[in-house]
Amino acid sequence: DTAVSQTPKYLVTQMGNDKSIKCEQNLGHDTMYWYKQDSKKFLKIMFSYNNKELIINETVPNRFSPKSPDKAHLNLHINSLELGDSAVYFCASSWGQGDNYGYTFGSGTRLTVV
């Protein structure tokens, strides 16, 4: 069983469209994240949810809206897609603060906006 799974793995879409990426974790973790990785492999956090509650919202355009229906799911909806949104988006989860709070990452969604 995949611990953190994202769908779709690839997404090609035109500018101006609205799209969603889904993420599910079966690890029982309390906290979930969305990270964006650019072409230079730089990883930047976008959002963090703890038990369905938004706890981190970095400087991200409000075209990006996360939704967490339950603590095992964190979806990312993007409105009015722009060329600069092209990147790989990673979902991750963790236990939260404590002795060990490293992340488990999904395999990523490569978004290409044309």
Add this chain to the structure above:
Amino acid sequence: GESVGLHLPTLSVQEGDNSIINCAYSNSASDYFIWYKQESGKGPQFIIDIRSNMDKRQGQRVTVLLNKTVKHLSLQIAATQPGDSAVYFCAEPKNTGNQFYFGTGTSLTVIP
């Protein structure tokens, strides 16, 4: 082979040699560090971690060294294999919330 993560983002080593990947961190109060490995087309994967009360931690073929005086971490990979080819990130916790800051990353290529 040896690299400085921020200034030399690529490192090429011969198969069987040892690799050293370096990372400078920013927050002297950081008490926990993680090294991640990201293979092509995959998400980052936990390799090894270290707490600030330790100078060294060893895993299977990997060793992490922590020098708090100069805020420097290194990841040593012994007898590097083709399967070690990947981008390696060091990560330190940010001050706010359960969040990590990921370094720039170093791309390791193993030459057969």
